[in-house]
Amino acid sequence: MDNKAKVENFSRSVSKIKQEIAKDLVGQEDIVNNVIIAIIAGGNVLLEGVPGVGKTRLVRTLGKALKLPFSRIQFTPDLMPSDVTGTNVIEKNASGKMNTVFQKGPIFANLVLADEINRATPKTQSAMLEVMQEHKVTVANQTYNISEPFFVLATQNPIEQDGTYPLPEAQMDRFMFKLLVGFPSVKELADIVNMTQITMDETANAVVDGETILSMRELAKSVPVLPDVLYYAMRLVARTHPELEDSGDVAKKYIKYGCSPRAGQALITAAKVRALIEGRYNVSYEDISALAYPVLRHRMKINYAAINEKLTVDDVITKLLIENEKDKGTGKLDDTTPAPEAPAATDAAPEAPVEEPKKKGKLFKSKKKKTDGAEE
Numbered sequence: 075m076d077n078k079a080k081v082e083n084f085s086r087s088v089s090k091i092k093q094e095i096a097k098d099l100v101g102q103e104d105i106v107n108n109v110i111i112a113i114i115a116g117g118n119v120l121l122e123g124v125p126g127v128g129k130t131r132l133v134r135t136l137g138k139a140l141k142l143p144f145s146r147i148q149f150t151p152d153l154m155p156s157d158v159t160g161t162n163v164i165e166k167n168a169s170g171k172m173n174t175v176f177q178k179g180p181i182f183a184n185l186v187l188a189d190e191i192n193r194a195t196p197k198t199q200s201a202m203l204e205v206m207q208e209h210k211v212t213v214a215n216q217t218y219n220i221s222e223p224f225f226v227l228a229t230q231n232p233i234e235q236d237g238t239y240p241l242p243e244a245q246m247d248r249f250m251f252k253l254l255v256g257f258p259s260v261k262e263l264a265d266i267v268n269m270t271q272i273t274m275d276e277t278a279n280a281v282v283d284g285e286t287i288l289s290m291r292e293l294a295k296s297v298p299v300l301p302d303v304l305y306y307a308m309r310l311v312a313r314t315h316p317e318l319e320d321s322g323d324v325a326k327k328y329i330k331y332g333c334s335p336r337a338g339q340a341l342i343t344a345a346k347v348r349a350l351i352e353g354r355y356n357v358s359y360e361d362i363s364a365l366a367y368p369v370l371r372h373r374m375k376i377n378y379a380a381i382n383e384k385l386t387v388d389d390v391i392t393k394l395l396i397e398n399e400k401d402k403g404t405g406k407l408d409d410t411t412p413a414p415e416a417p418a419a420t421d422a423a424p425e426a427p428v429e430e431p432k433k434k435g436k437l438f439k440s441k442k443k444k445t446d447g448a449e450e
Contacts, residue, residue, distance in 0.1 A: 117250025141280035145183030149194040155201035188228035252372035333373035
């Protein structure tokens with residue numbers, strides 16, 4: 075099968091997934107599209123929105139459309155790490171001998187919904203770090219692999235603050251996207267009410283399985299990226315660091331902390347998938363610009379100057395994209411800064427330092443000012 079046929083088949087499969095999701099979810103086309111991109115790219119997603127906008131329903135519908143095992147973890151302040159990863163239990167076999175058996179936790183699934191993840195303590199949240207990055211779980215010096223594809227979709231409420239714990243930066247960085255789920259329009263609200271009057275259950279049918287997702291992921295990895303586009307993406311990430319000399323005026327004025335290298339990885343990996351969904355076998359500048367918001371918004375911190383001017387993180391990203399426009403078509407991937415020239419070599423011996431003649435009397439002349447007409 076040639077590349078054109080593979081791209082058409084890829085785009086057709088994604089369209090089928092969207093059609094099935096539309097049976098159970100009204101609106102939110104951008105959210106659905108970015109979640110599908112993250113699943114195929116192998117990343118995790120953090121959904122932020124008020125209750126009742128369909129975050130949980132989206133994951134359950136995805137589990138049905140993708141024919142993948144679905145698991146839900148309701149995060150609470152008393153949730154322990156073993157409640158997420160699993161623990162060793164003692165069981166008696168048929169002969170009466172006691173054996174230690176590992177009982178898997180709810181994290182052992184292909185699609186995991188971490189509902190209200192910011193309600194758990196940092197101790198419990200730390201249990202998600204290894205599995206989100208490496209797709210492995212270590213318990214009692216024993217490592218267990220998670221079956222692929224593996225995807226974590228976490229939700230959090232941006233309004234409620236009581237009884238919540240901010241996610242650590244290391245965990246935030248492990249989310250490929252942070253998506254903001256808005257409130258539906260009046261027409262969408264009416265469609266939601268009419269849909270739920272018929273049934274509250276998901277009606278999506280399985281159209282893609284796990285093996286297909288993995289093959290789509292491998293195809294996405296082969297999508298070429300031109301050096302100009304790669305430089306444009308990496309330059310955008312570098313512009314978020316105010317400590318760099320060539321970061322630009324926006325970062326120095328509005329940004330406190332910049333993005334990690336994972337931002338560059340997420341931009342390119344997700345852009346390849348987006349290109350295939352759009353029916354292209356190459357990454358464009360538009361792919362990078364469109365994905366900059368979900369990739370960067372949770373990895374950078376704005377300073378007080380931005381807050382004082384009532385700028386959001388997305389507003390600052392918009393300014394960065396405008397500033398980064400001048401780097402289109404340059405493709406300067408290598409460091410072209412000339413190295414400082416070394417001093418010319420000479421055969422003559424270096425001159426010895428000339429010693430000043432020693433003065434008699436005081437070794438140091440007093441530099442104190444005169445006081446009352448007398449020198450101390």
